[in-house]
Amino acid sequence: MSRYLLGVDIGSSFVKASLLDIERGRSAGSASAPDLEMEIISDSPGWAEQHPERWWSALMTAILKLRTKTKVQGGEIAAIGISYQMHGLVAVDKHQKIVRPSIIWCDSRAVDIGKKAMNDLGHDRTRHRYLNSPGNFTASKLRWVMEHEPDVFKQIDKMMLPGDFIAMKMTGDIRTTVPGLSEAILWDYRQESLANDLLHYFDIPSRLIPDIAPTFGIQGTLTKKAAGELGLTQGLPVAYRAGDQPNNAFSLNVLDRGEIAATAGTSGVLYAITNRPDYDKKSRVNTFVHVNHIPDTPRYGVLLCINGAGALYRWLKNNLSGNNQPSYEQMNTMASGISIGADDLLMMPFGNGAERVLENRDIGASVHGLNFNRHNNAHIVRAALEGVVYSLTYGLQVMQEMSIETDTVKAGYANMFLSPVFREAFVNTTGSTLELYKTDGAEGAARGAGIGAGVYTSHKDAFLGLQKITTIKSNPNQRKHYLEVYERWLEELNRNIQSYSQ
Numbered sequence: 001m002s003r004y005l006l007g008v009d010i011g012s013s014f015v016k017a018s019l020l021d022i023e024r025g026r027s028a029g030s031a032s033a034p035d036l037e038m039e040i041i042s043d044s045p046g047w048a049e050q051h052p053e054r055w056w057s058a059l060m061t062a063i064l065k066l067r068t069k070t071k072v073q074g075g076e077i078a079a080i081g082i083s084y085q086m087h088g089l090v091a092v093d094k095h096q097k098i099v100r101p102s103i104i105w106c107d108s109r110a111v112d113i114g115k116k117a118m119n120d121l122g123h124d125r126t127r128h129r130y131l132n133s134p135g136n137f138t139a140s141k142l143r144w145v146m147e148h149e150p151d152v153f154k155q156i157d158k159m160m161l162p163g164d165f166i167a168m169k170m171t172g173d174i175r176t177t178v179p180g181l182s183e184a185i186l187w188d189y190r191q192e193s194l195a196n197d198l199l200h201y202f203d204i205p206s207r208l209i210p211d212i213a214p215t216f217g218i219q220g221t222l223t224k225k226a227a228g229e230l231g232l233t234q235g236l237p238v239a240y241r242a243g244d245q246p247n248n249a250f251s252l253n254v255l256d257r258g259e260i261a262a263t264a265g266t267s268g269v270l271y272a273i274t275n276r277p278d279y280d281k282k283s284r285v286n287t288f289v290h291v292n293h294i295p296d297t298p299r300y301g302v303l304l305c306i307n308g309a310g311a312l313y314r315w316l317k318n319n320l321s322g323n324n325q326p327s328y329e330q331m332n333t334m335a336s337g338i339s340i341g342a343d344d345l346l347m348m349p350f351g352n353g354a355e356r357v358l359e360n361r362d363i364g365a366s367v368h369g370l371n372f373n374r375h376n377n378a379h380i381v382r383a384a385l386e387g388v389v390y391s392l393t394y395g396l397q398v399m400q401e402m403s404i405e406t407d408t409v410k411a412g413y414a415n416m417f418l419s420p421v422f423r424e425a426f427v428n429t430t431g432s433t434l435e436l437y438k439t440d441g442a443e444g445a446a447r448g449a450g451i452g453a454g455v456y457t458s459h460k461d462a463f464l465g466l467q468k469i470t471t472i473k474s475n476p477n478q479r480k481h482y483l484e485v486y487e488r489w490l491e492e493l494n495r496n497i498q499s500y501s502q
Contacts (some may be wrong), residue, residue: 003076004028005455006232007446008059009083009244012050013037013266013314014103015058017066018442022078022455023466027443029072031065033058034165037314041101046353046362048331050092052098052165057168063230074233079168080222081240081449083247084163084185089141094157096168097501100149103141104162106267106307108354108362110140114185115360121201124216128206129188130195130310131300133283135360138184139195143202145397158206163241167213170238171220173214174484182289183243189277191294215291216240216452231391239452242291244441245271246301250291251444252437253463255299260432262409267352267391268309272302272404284357285400291448292459302404304395307352309388310367310415315351316384320377332419334378335385340425340478341485342368342379346492347387358397363500368492382421385484389425391488396430408433412440413469428479429486 020029031442038058041049056074064306066072092098111365114134118126126133134140138161146153160176161184168174181187181194186209188195213219219238227234242250249261249271260272275298279287291298303393317325326334350358351365366384396406409426413436416422427434447462451456456462 001293002258004072005079005081005446006061006077006219006449007081007083007442007444007449008166009441010055010059010085010166011244011266011401012040015055015062016038016440017059017062018440019066019070019077019445020443020450022448022450025463029066029070030359030442031062031069032399033061033065039473040104044109048104048274048353049101052102052162056169060229067231071359074231074236077232078235078455079449079453081445081452082163082166083242083244083445084161084166086245087483088162089138089145090160090162090165091142091145091152092158092160092168092174093155096174097104099155100145100152102162103144105142106353108136108360109352110136110144111354111360113142113143114140117198117201121197127279127281130185130198131189131279131287133183134198134356135283135356139186139202142204142208146202146204150350156208157382158210160210161243163243164210166350167219167238167241170222170226172223173208173220175219175453176210177213177215177241177335179215179242179289179291179293181212187289187427192360199501201291201435202232202329210433214452215242216448216454235370237453240448241449242445245269245303245305245443246288246291247386247444247448248412249273249301250448251439251441252412253457253466254410255290255292258405259411262411263389264309264411265466266314268306268416270304270392270396270399270409272399272406274300274302274404276300278302278401278402280398282359284359285395285402287358302399302402304357304358304392304399306349306388306391306395308349310387311352312349312365312384313416316381317456320380321427328418331381332421335382335419335421338378338382340467340481341375342383342386343374345375345379345383347380347383348493348496349384349387349391357391357398358497359371361497361500363496364388366496385416385422386485387489388416389429391421392426393429393486394490394493406430406432407455408435410435410437412437415443423431424478424484425471427474428482431474431479436469436472439471
């Protein structure tokens with residue numbers, strides 16, 4: 001009898017695989033690959049690409065590590081769920097061969113294409129139909145390929161999101177989901193159908209768009225070839241897929257209006273659930289179809305993304321102290337020895353491409369108030385952690401303008417939330433209560449597969465084993481101090497924006 005569910009999370013840094021014990025509802029083990037973070041190729045400013053086959057190779061390694069660690073056999077697994085980095089473009093020919101590297105989520109080359117589309121189609125019409133500017137999302141990236149690489153575009157048989165590619169490698173079938181189409185800005189929210197007007201404007205043939213599979217449900221089964229490569233059993237169902245941020249919310253059981261999830265990995269994200277197809281007039285945050293959406297009981301996720309969160313922390317780790325690089329744990333300890341405000345040192349974490357919350361400006365990362373006689377590496381680390389929190393607070397205020405409730409935020413106990421300084425700064429600057437859980441995206445994908453394959457009869461059953469670690473609330477005295485620093489940070493940000501716009 002099958003005892004486990006397998007979840008995989010395809011990130012831009014690592015690929016992770018986790019096994020969920022069905023009976024206990026808790027993790028039975030996890031593994032990731034590669035050992036060093038995957039390279040992001042940036043041949044021009046604002047570009048970010050990865051080779052999709054690298055994701056598949058890393059997935060094979062991660063699952064091998066997981067099977068070796070847990071001794072679980074392929075026949076003991078009931079279903080597979082997939083979580084993936086959002087907004088990427090993967091293009092294949094009629095033989096399912098990659099025609100070019102994937103243009104991934106933080107690539108900003110298509111920003112102007114998206115702006116022109118919104119101007120030509122009309123701001124009100126675009127926001128009403130798609131809830132977002134086409135911006136630098138997947139549809140605009142595909143149009144960029146058409147304009148700049150016409151010979152490549154002619155080879156494309158299907159365009160996909162990264163999770164669709166992984167599912168194709170597993171099942172041989174090319175399909176996508178409604179939430180996936182919404183994150184690509186290829187979904188018409190008013191018609192509940194493919195965004196045919198935008199496709200027509202971009203002159204993209206609708207035949208390039210995959211057929212739709214259910215978010216929860218049998219999306220295909222493992223082929224003999226894929227089963228051999230992954231060390232699993234042929235015929236194993238793939239029963240769930242979702243972008244990493246909707247899936248992170250799902251993994252935290254964030255499914256209903258008023259609930260909000262957070263993550264602070266490579267990017268920093270807040271993802272709030274609403275039952276209204278609402279939008280920000282400046283497209284600083286973006287609304288997508290949530291995983292449990294159906295027309296009769298609509299659910300949408302409003303997403304704030306700060307590209308340069310964990311990416312900034314990783315850059316500091318790799319560049320501090322020369323060859324004697326500190327670990328993330330050591331960096332967290334360094335920051336804890338510095339007082340709130342980092343002795344008047346401020347940092348802008350916007351060094352990972354155009355930021356949607358800044359209306360697609362690419363103002364770059366910057367440090368302000370650096371004094372050679374007062375500041376050291378520990379101050380820089382503290383300023384970086386606070387800078388990420390302040391940028392999330394800036395976006396949270398945009399959400400509040402949309403009447404989104406932000407009293408309680410749920411997050412996995414991982415990445416930047418491992419830092420006591422980050423947690424303290426988060427609750428005291430945002431004023432939110434923070435709940436931390438023992439889960440991650442791969443585990444969430446496994447729970448989703450359990451629902452999709454009918455292992456669990458309800459969403460409630462799928463989360464019986466979810467463990468809350470702690471609840472953290474703000475401290476009035478600390479909050480006052482953090483808000484004072486945030487106001488100075490905000491003034492500096494506005495000066496940077498004005499300088500950029502001149």
